[in-house]
Amino acid sequence: MAGSLPPCVVDCGTGYTKLGYAGNTEPQFIIPSCIAIRESAKVVDQAQRRVLRGVDDLDFFIGDEAIDKPTYATKWPIRHGIIEDWDLMERFMEQVIFKYLRAEPEDHYFLMTEPPLNTPENREYLAEIMFESFSVPGLYIAVQAVLALAASWTSRQVGERTLTGIVIDSGDGVTHAIPVAEGYVIGSCIKHIPIAGRDITYFIQQLLREREAGIPPEQSLETAKAIKEKFCYICPDIVKEFAKYDVDPRKWIKQYTGINAINQKKFVIDVGYERFLGPEIFFHPEFANPDFMESISEVVDEVIQNCPIDVRRPLYKNVVLSGGSTMFRDFGRRLQRDLKRVVDARLKLSEELSGGRIKPKPVEVQVITHHMQRYAVWFGGSMLASTPEFLQVCHTKKDYEECGPSICRHNPVFGVMS
Known part of the structure; x- marks a missing residue:
């Protein structure tokens, strides 16, 4: 049976x-x-x-x-x-x-x-x-990381399917960068990132608490969570994003409508900078946690550099996102751009230090996003x-x-x- x-x-x-x-x-x-x-x-x-x-x-x-x-x-x-x-x-x-x-x-x-x-x-x-x-x-x-790698096969051709890659698994309570070689986790190189979905919710709750008086205190956490899931996205440049909101607030500021659980009255709040500031703590963790300064792209680079040299290029080529907190719009694009910048800066430095004698082969960086x-x-x-x-x-x-x-x-x- x-x-x-x-x-x-x-x-x-x-x-x-x-x-x-x-x-x-x-x-x-x-x-x-x-x-x-x-x-x-x-x-x-x-x-x-x-x-x-x-x-x-x-x-x-x-x-x-x-x-x-x-x-x-x-x-x-x-x-x-x-x-x-x-x-x-x-x-x-x-x-x-x-x-x-x-x-x-x-x-x-x-x-x-x-x-x-x-x-x-x-x-x-x-x-x-x-x-x-x-x-x-x-x-x-x-x-979990090996299963997440297998799930990413949905976005790949049969010949490209591999169980070598680095998984960025970010859920509600924890984010990990986990390198996997041929289906086996390289345990000594795993890094824990103390930023996850719950931290983003708390950060948005704090921003709203400072500005919006209309939110019932007992509903502030669930309101922040709803705003995070409905309106938040990753921006390419935080300074330009602030300017965008200041120039045309009517276009960018959204409104969230909730119902007070006690008196059943509607409350309406404006959602402004929180839309991009919330998820930005992945790339600027010091906004929410002054003890942790490394952005997610630097952590991923550090994890790959700690791995055996023969798997580093395949790892850069297969950065797989997994979990609800990686679902923000443009998360994969921003991570790929920032990671590529870190890698290119290192290659440029090694070329300068060798006086131009060593021409390093470019490293292909690819962040995999997929519908699963x-x-x-x-x-x-x-x-x-x-x-x-x-x-x-x-x-x-x-x-x-x-x-x-x-x-x-x-x-x-x-x-x-x-």
């Missing part, structure tokens, strides 16, 4: 979890990665809480239902891409499987995703939950889980019972990927 039904693909992110069946182009469900639990008045430790499990253990909500539950505590079990509360994660997965996917876990293989630099122990915990709590017949844990970008990780998982090789590389329940959870420490790159 298990081999005949489509595998389930679950991509758990900091802000949202994407889930559905392999073979589809988009996830069937996208739900907030949160869980609302009823917290008892007595404070008990984790061990005691496990012993006292009963009816309370079934009284919880996940996803959209978990938000704004007044008598419940809303928890987010994933922080910066890493699962931190395994008890809550098990309960979260229970509803993902039975309530959303409406699947019998014994009948479906599962592809789960993990962030770069996830610990082997975390893989073991996940294997324990999936095999022991849900009795799945097979499990494959895939690195927002859910690239999930779509890559869906593609690969629907290949015949997938069932052969999955760790099965039989393997798990023989060898224990340590078998899930290593998940081979397979099939069309190798």
Whole structure:
């Protein structure tokens, strides 16, 4: 039965979890990665809480239902891409499987995703939950960056498809620059960028708070988020952009209309410089975080320069964008331009230092944008889980019972990927 039904693909992110069946182009469900639990008045430790499990253990909500539950505590079990509360994660997965996917876990293989630099122990915990709590017949844990690279094949000719590239994965809680060579992540060169979707939302919220008095305080965050998703874009030159707005404000300033949740009255606010200043923090992070000064293009260049010399040119040639926070208009174009400038400046300097004797070969810089970008990780998982090789590389329940959870420490790159 298990081999005949489509595998389930679950991509758990900091802000949202994407889930559905392999073979589809988009996830069937996208739900907030949160869980609302009823917290008892007595404070008990984790061990005691496990012993006292009963009816309370079934009284919880996940996803959209978990938000704004007044008598419940809303928890987010994933922080910066890493699962931190395994008890809550098990309960979260229970509803993902039975309530959303409406699947019998014994009948479906599962592809789960993990962030770069996830610990082997975390893989073991996940294997324990999936095999022991849900009795799945097979499990494959895939690195998100490799799936994002596979998803970018939709925009390439068959002969150009490669699993060597650098993935800029930017979601709600974290942004990573992850170099991948032949399907294997170069772990020592990964860089974390402390700017992601949530930081842009907070930055826009701050800008609006300083200027717009009409926003209800309890709705300021969701208003900032709506403005970010509806109006924001990346500009080529921030100084010229300011001038554009000053010369013709009626053309560029947009209006956002919201409804006050308490008195149901409309409020209207002007959206001006926030449209380009919000996402600009990718290229000028000091606007929002004075401790971090490197722009995303400099980080990408630094990551590639730290990689082995023989993969650097293929990495520059295949910079792949993934995640909701890379969806701003012209993000790819600006990143390609800035990265090319950094690379060309280095080549020019080496030529000058050699007194003109060395003429470096130009480096081709290409940033790949494609229509599957927002859910690239999930779509890559869906593609690969629907290949015949997938069932052969999955760790099965039989393997798990023989060898224990340590078998899930290593998940081979397979099939069309190798």
